[in-house]
Amino acid sequence: MSSHTQKKSFGASVWDYITTVDHKKLAVMYLLAGTLFFAIAGFEALLMRIQLMKPNNDFISAGFFNELLTMHGTTMLFLAATPLLFAFMNMLVPLQIGARDVAFPFLNSLGFWLFFLGAVFLHLSFFMGGAPDAGWTSYASLSLYSPGHGIDFYVLGLQISGFGTLISGLNFIVTIITMRAPGMTFMRMPLFTWTALVSSALILFAFPPLTVGLVLMLFDRMFGGNFFDHTMGGNTVIWEHLFWIFGHPEVYILVLPAFGLFSEIIPTFSRKRLFGYSSMVFATILIGFLGFMVWAHHMFTTGLGPTANAIFAVATMAIAVPTGMKVFNWILTIWGGSIKVTTPMLYALGFIPSFVAGGVTGVMQASAPLDYQLHDSYFIVAHFHYVIVGGIVTALFGSAHFYWPIFFNRMLDEKLGKWTFWVFFIGFHLTFFVQHFLGLMGMPRRVFTYMEGQGWDQFNYISTVGAAMMGVGVVMMVINCLLSIKRPPAGRDPWGDGRTLEWAIPQPIPFYNFRQTPLVRGLDPYWIEKQEGNKEGMIYAEPLGDIHMPNNSALPFVISLGLFIAAFGALYSPLGVAEDSRTWAIPVLIIGLLITFGAMIVRSVKDDHGFHLHKEEILEIEEQLYGKGGKK
Amino acid sequence: MSHDTPVVAKSQAQYEYDRHHNAVHMRKQVINFAIMIFLTFIAFAVVAADFSPYLIAPFVLLLAGIQVVLQLYAFMHLEDKKTHFGGVIAFFMWFGILLAFTFFLAFLTIVWW
Amino acid sequence: MDYNTKFTPHTWPDHPEQATMEGKNKVVGFWIFLACEVVLFASLFATYLALKNKGPAGMEFSTQELFELPLAFAMTMLLLTSSLTSVYAIYHMRNFNFKAMQTWLAITLLLGLGFLCLEIYEFYHYVHLGFTFSQSAFSTAFYTLVGTHGAHVTLGLIWFTTLMIRNAKRGLNLYNAPKFFVAALYWHFIDVVWVFIFTVVYLMGVIG
Numbered sequence: 019m020s021s022h023t024q025k026k027s028f029g030a031s032v033w034d035y036i037t038t039v040d041h042k043k044l045a046v047m048y049l050l051a052g053t054l055f056f057a058i059a060g061f062e063a064l065l066m067r068i069q070l071m072k073p074n075n076d077f078i079s080a081g082f083f084n085e086l087l088t089m090h091g092t093t094m095l096f097l098a099a100t101p102l103l104f105a106f107m108n109m110l111v112p113l114q115i116g117a118r119d120v121a122f123p124f125l126n127s128l129g130f131w132l133f134f135l136g137a138v139f140l141h142l143s144f145f146m147g148g149a150p151d152a153g154w155t156s157y158a159s160l161s162l163y164s165p166g167h168g169i170d171f172y173v174l175g176l177q178i179s180g181f182g183t184l185i186s187g188l189n190f191i192v193t194i195i196t197m198r199a200p201g202m203t204f205m206r207m208p209l210f211t212w213t214a215l216v217s218s219a220l221i222l223f224a225f226p227p228l229t230v231g232l233v234l235m236l237f238d239r240m241f242g243g244n245f246f247d248h249t250m251g252g253n254t255v256i257w258e259h260l261f262w263i264f265g266h267p268e269v270y271i272l273v274l275p276a277f278g279l280f281s282e283i284i285p286t287f288s289r290k291r292l293f294g295y296s297s298m299v300f301a302t303i304l305i306g307f308l309g310f311m312v313w314a315h316h317m318f319t320t321g322l323g324p325t326a327n328a329i330f331a332v333a334t335m336a337i338a339v340p341t342g343m344k345v346f347n348w349i350l351t352i353w354g355g356s357i358k359v360t361t362p363m364l365y366a367l368g369f370i371p372s373f374v375a376g377g378v379t380g381v382m383q384a385s386a387p388l389d390y391q392l393h394d395s396y397f398i399v400a401h402f403h404y405v406i407v408g409g410i411v412t413a414l415f416g417s418a419h420f421y422w423p424i425f426f427n428r429m430l431d432e433k434l435g436k437w438t439f440w441v442f443f444i445g446f447h448l449t450f451f452v453q454h455f456l457g458l459m460g461m462p463r464r465v466f467t468y469m470e471g472q473g474w475d476q477f478n479y480i481s482t483v484g485a486a487m488m489g490v491g492v493v494m495m496v497i498n499c500l501l502s503i504k505r506p507p508a509g510r511d512p513w514g515d516g517r518t519l520e521w522a523i524p525q526p527i528p529f530y531n532f533r534q535t536p537l538v539r540g541l542d543p544y545w546i547e548k549q550e551g552n553k554e555g556m557i558y559a560e561p562l563g564d565i566h567m568p569n570n571s572a573l574p575f576v577i578s579l580g581l582f583i584a585a586f587g588a589l590y591s592p593l594g595v596a597e598d599s600r601t602w603a604i605p606v607l608i609i610g611l612l613i614t615f616g617a618m619i620v621r622s623v624k625d626d627h628g629f630h631l632h633k634e635e636i637l638e639i640e641e642q643l644y645g646k647g648g649k650k
Numbered sequence: 651m652s653h654d655t656p657v658v659a660k661s662q663a664q665y666e667y668d669r670h671h672n673a674v675h676m677r678k679q680v681i682n683f684a685i686m687i688f689l690t691f692i693a694f695a696v697v698a699a700d701f702s703p704y705l706i707a708p709f710v711l712l713l714a715g716i717q718v719v720l721q722l723y724a725f726m727h728l729e730d731k732k733t734h735f736g737g738v739i740a741f742f743m744w745f746g747i748l749l750a751f752t753f754f755l756a757f758l759t760i761v762w763w
Numbered sequence: 764m765d766y767n768t769k770f771t772p773h774t775w776p777d778h779p780e781q782a783t784m785e786g787k788n789k790v791v792g793f794w795i796f797l798a799c800e801v802v803l804f805a806s807l808f809a810t811y812l813a814l815k816n817k818g819p820a821g822m823e824f825s826t827q828e829l830f831e832l833p834l835a836f837a838m839t840m841l842l843l844t845s846s847l848t849s850v851y852a853i854y855h856m857r858n859f860n861f862k863a864m865q866t867w868l869a870i871t872l873l874l875g876l877g878f879l880c881l882e883i884y885e886f887y888h889y890v891h892l893g894f895t896f897s898q899s900a901f902s903t904a905f906y907t908l909v910g911t912h913g914a915h916v917t918l919g920l921i922w923f924t925t926l927m928i929r930n931a932k933r934g935l936n937l938y939n940a941p942k943f944f945v946a947a948l949y950w951h952f953i954d955v956v957w958v959f960i961f962t963v964v965y966l967m968g969v970i971g
Contacts, residue, residue, distance in 0.1 A: 121788040188799065192792040195735055222795065223749055226803035234810065237907065242897040251817030251900035255761050256810055310749060314760065322760040623929050625938065659774050668777055669858065676854045683847040690843060693966060694836050703970040714962040718955050725850050726951045732778050734787045742798040750805030757809035
């Protein structure tokens with residue numbers, strides 16, 4: 019098994035990436051796929067902002083605007099933010115807990131391919147008769163009557179990629195529970211691992227309601243069901259409930275890992291341990307728990323009655339408490355620290371006030387009577403963009419800078435990074451700050467144009483200018499990433515202040531991670547070892563011996579491909595609302611499902627014991643990577 | 651890792667103890683099964699006997715709850731202290747059950763208005 | 764140690780399903796998956812409860828007229844008993860008695876098959892009465908909930924069959940012991956769901 023160090027042909031490399039089960043390679047694939055969809059969704063946002071730049075604009079049509087806003091929201095949440103966070107979770111969680119790989123490497127690969135092919139399926143809608151156009155929430159009263167196949171693409175694409183997300187979430191939970199290195203107790207886990215655990219638990223419990231909701235929509239749209247059709251006794255509020263039971267935790271699924279990333283960046287560059295570690299853990303769990311008890315605050319104006327509104331309003335406001343705990347802990351970590359304002363730290367410093375602003379407007383909307391005013395206005399748009407861009411996107415950009423050396427053994431350019439930050443950050447506030455006022459002035463969200471003379475023109479123009487700046491910022495970020503190819507290798511712990519296990523591992527990281535499983539002696543284990551002058555980096559819990567590793571497999575791709583094919587069959591079902599059925603629909607559906615289940619049976623019948631990497635091979639690999647005696 | 655698992659031959663006494671332990675355990679399972687069948691029987695009986703719906707509904711729900719706990723803890727070995735991370739597993743299951751309860755509550759009260 | 768190490772009853776570990784790291788992961792992972800299934804079925808149940816007896820104006824079908832207790836009782840007995848027989852199978856798995864385990868699994872399989880046949884008969888009967896999938900919101904919700912359970916039963920039967928055939932010749936080892944254990948867990952979970960279906964759908968349907 020020493021072939022992994024030799025130069026490979028292009029075809030072999032592609033095959034290697036399709037079949038890989040290595041969490042580090044999958045992390046890179048998540049990163050690339052997430053960036054692709056982030057760029058697409060960002061471009062959609064720019065088109066919308068250009069359309070809204072001036073009153074009565076006719077840059078794009080009303081129908082296309084609906085498609086853009088739907089695809090922008092759906093793509094950003096499901097296909098950009100989620101995979102980008104998964105990239106960091108995949109890369110960092112096994113390293114931070116000192117594991118060889120995730121608990122189920124096969125499922126890890128399956129999760130990626132389901133996500134990716136589902137995402138591709140959804141985007142094919144642009145070329146096959148129109149994208150979904152009922153908003154990312156796709157309320158049944160709208161989407162049931164949407165002509166064409168747009169909604170069908172939404173339902174099937176999200177179903178497939180949702181399975182992928184669910185599988186990955188389950189995998190992370192088991193990994194964090196069972197695969198921790200000796201000494202890595204729950205209360206010594208880095209905060210990013212904690213947030214990954216809670217966020218995965220939220221995925222586990224939030225995605226099934228979405229799956230059910232999508233199945234109900236699938237039956238109604240494509241197979242003659244009546245869940246949401248009121249003339250047949252159905253009820254569209256069921257969709258709203260199922261969607262928001264999923265939708266609200268989804269917000270925390272995304273923002274908790276972002277909190278975790280900042281909880282790694284801030285102590286590192288304050289050179290001080292995280293203030294109130296245990297209260298941070300507690301707050302994370304509490305946010306996760308409360309996140310499930312507040313979904314109906316998205317439905318205040320649906321007419322659930324004053325009792326329900328009051329209960330959900332109070333529960334929603336309660337979430338501000340643990341979130342506030344976190345904010346104070348970050349501030350107190352910085353307080354009195356020996357601060358280095360690097361690019362990641364700059365993003366963290368920008369994040370705190372931006373996110374607080376988004377949180378405060380959230381509490382405003384939690385008050386049900388006020389929400390009747392704010393509902394469906396640009397105030398809402400401003401609020402959730404402050405949370406998502408100010409919280410999640412800053413986390414992603416900041417940690418891209420922070421963790422680039424872990425991913426690729428290269429540093430990003432600090433100077434360009436700081437410029438990027440300022441361009442993006444100013445653009446972000448220009449875009450969304452004024453939208454608060456647009457909302458208060460009565461501009462509804464999801465409109466494709468507006469009349470002049472309502473006092474909205476100026477603010478919309480400013481907003482568009484800001485969006486253009488954000489676009490420039492993203493391009494600068496991508497250029498920075500591309501330029502890093504030419505930069506010299508970064509080596510181990512390039513920031514010099516790494517605290518947790520992922521910085522202790524030598525670079526480039528061999529595919530089996532730590533040669534010997536490390537022994538963890540406390541919170542921030544690498545920091546402890548450095549303080550005690552340990553030149554080796556870590557102390558180890560086992561002697562150098564054989565390593566058991568999982569085999570690569572093409573089956574995850576085949577399983578996902580089967581569902582991808584089956585989705586086309588369902589799309590053109592003869593019972594569909596879209597009245598554009600094909601005769602081959604049902605056979606294709608069956609063939610696709612047969613491929614999937616066939617591959618699953620092959621997987622369970624064929625033994626997969628993995629392979630053992632022997633001591634001599636390990637030494638040989640390390641010599642190639644680091645030179646004789648680690649002197650390269 | 652699989653290669654970390656040593657093959658240990660049990661002593662005759664240990665072997666017999668384990669056998670006996672398993673057999674006793676299995677007897678308990680049969681008793682649990684008898685209880686479940688009995689509960690099911692009662693549930694169907696009260697419905698067939700046509701009592702007031704206000705009595706039947708909470709009663710059969712209670713019986714169902716007992717059966718579920720029996721299934722989880724007896725048949726599915728959640729009570730087994732040797733189950734790896736049994737506490738974490740139980741936490742996840744009960745959180746799922748709590749969520750299930752909130753869904754029922756919501757869909758019975760705030761769907762129709 | 765290799766996965767294919769041959770065991771005797773004397774060397775067979777006490778908890779074979781959790782003797783290897785892969786086994787431990789599998790058991791923990793499967794339980795977590797079951798927690799996820801709890802929420803999945805809860806969503807379906809909640810939808811059914813919201814749509815129970817709702818249909819187009821003048822719908823003649825209702826739970827009280829449609830459901831019959833004897834059939835539901837027979838199905839319940841079959842599935843409950845199959846749960847016990849799978850416990851027997853795991854008992855013999857822990858005693859390293861492969862033949863007995865296969866026999867009890869086969870009995871479980873037959874009972875499950877009997878359940879499935881009754882369910883298919885029941886659906887056929889309802890469709891015959893005109894209570895089709897597209898008849899009303901109630902019918903759609905009913906078929907989706909009970910049908911999802913039925914699909915789980917079918918999947919369980921295929922799973923058991925595959926496991927039995929695949930391992931018929933090679934007997935028990937530490938590679939397949941967790942697989943049998945996890946399949947049995949799944950089967951119990953199907954039974955748990957059915958307990959709620961017969962209570963919430965059938966019993967509470969009959970009383971109205």
